[in-house]
Amino acid sequence: MPNLGSWIRHVREDRGLTRQQAAVRTDISQAYIIKIESGYIPAREMIERFITSYGMNPMQARHTRELWEPPTSLPSVEELRERINTPSRIDALAHMDRIGMICVYTDPLWNVLSANESFYRTLPGLACAHNNVAVWLFSARKNCRPATKIALQWEQEARFHTAVLRGAFGLYRTSPRARELFDHLKRDRDFHRVWGSGSGIHVAYARQPNELTHLRDPATGEPYSISIDISDVADTHDIRVCQAFRQPHSGPLEPLRQ
Numbered sequence: 001m002p003n004l005g006s007w008i009r010h011v012r013e014d015r016g017l018t019r020q021q022a023a024v025r026t027d028i029s030q031a032y033i034i035k036i037e038s039g040y041i042p043a044r045e046m047i048e049r050f051i052t053s054y055g056m057n058p059m060q061a062r063h064t065r066e067l068w069e070p071p072t073s074l075p076s077v078e079e080l081r082e083r084i085n086t087p088s089r090i091d092a093l094a095h096m097d098r099i100g101m102i103c104v105y106t107d108p109l110w111n112v113l114s115a116n117e118s119f120y121r122t123l124p125g126l127a128c129a130h131n132n133v134a135v136w137l138f139s140a141r142k143n144c145r146p147a148t149k150i151a152l153q154w155e156q157e158a159r160f161h162t163a164v165l166r167g168a169f170g171l172y173r174t175s176p177r178a179r180e181l182f183d184h185l186k187r188d189r190d191f192h193r194v195w196g197s198g199s200g201i202h203v204a205y206a207r208q209p210n211e212l213t214h215l216r217d218p219a220t221g222e223p224y225s226i227s228i229d230i231s232d233v234a235d236t237h238d239i240r241v242c243q244a245f246r247q248p249h250s251g252p253l254e255p256l257r258q
Contacts, residue, residue: 001182002170004067007201009037011054011064014201026053044068059167063203066171074108074175075238081113084239089114102226102244105233108168109181110134110161113239123150124218132181134161138188152214152223152251155194162194163204206230213244214251223249 012022012033019037023030026049036042047068051061075083084105093116096103102122104115110133112119112126120126125146129136137147137158151157165185172178185191212225226244233239 001173001179002063002067002166003039003173004041004064005037005039007064007067007170008033008050010200011050011056011060012037014198015054017054022053026050041068059163059203059205060201062205063167063170066167067173071174072171074172074178076177077107077111077113080107080111080239083236084113084233096243100246102242102246104242106133106240106242107238108172108240109178110165121218122215123147134165134181134185137161138185138191146218150216150218152216157213158190158194159197159202160204160207162191163202166195166200167203167205212251214249223251225250 012019017025019030019033022028022033026033028036028046028049032042032046036046047064050056051064056064089105093103093114097116097118100118102116102118104119105113107113112131112133123133123136123146126133126136129139137151137154139147147157148154165182169178169182186195207228207230210227212227214223214225216223224246225248226246228242228244230240230242233241
């Protein structure tokens with residue numbers, strides 16, 4: 001699970017800096033850097049020095065600040081489902097089905113809270129992945145890994161979802177169900193590889209504007225593309241809504257993974 005000390009060390013190593021070089025760049029003593037990387041929580045001013053001196057992007061900076069702050073508690077899936085399944089939202093999901101829009105509400109750990117039929121048709125096999133999109137992507141259970149046949153760019157999708165999970169695991173790092181999901185995923189060889197790739201410093205909180213996802217229709221086998229918008233539900237920060245429209249395929253065709 002992410003923690004401030006290991007994160008600061010990973011970013012330093014990704015920048016190719018020794019602790020001595022980092023001390024010069026940050027104007028923080030080498031001994032103090034060792035102390036921080038070993039788990040000591042410094043003053044906020046020190047954190048801002050690391051963010052600036054290491055040239056962190058906005059998402060890495062947000063992750064750093066969240067790791068510096070006390071962890072956030074995460075409500076149960078049942079509580080979040082009860083909160084989101086209001087009559088107005090249920091009606092809205094049905095309306096989106098009628099106009100061909102894919103829509104799903106998830107918690108920050110990619111657990112599906114509520115979704116329309118268009119979403120479930122897009123991602124077949126969620127039931128055997130505990131209704132969790134990340135588990136669906138990385139599940140290694142025999143005959144139950146449809147993600148590798150649906151996602152034309154599986155590696156790209158795996159990197160994105162892992163980057164989002166890094167932020168969520170950091171924010172909810174003491175939550176038992178966050179730790180349970182992390183322990184489950186890390187048993188998968190591909191997740192273990194993607195989690196550690198690039199020194200493990202990729203963090204995401206949303207899709208890049210105009211970034212397309214390329215999928216294969218499970219019923220027809222035809223490729224298509226979608227643009228996914230991810231945002232927090234207005235009255236809570238523990239629930240996200242993802243919406244997408246299907247459009248003609250406009251990306252590369254990648255060989256199906258076995």
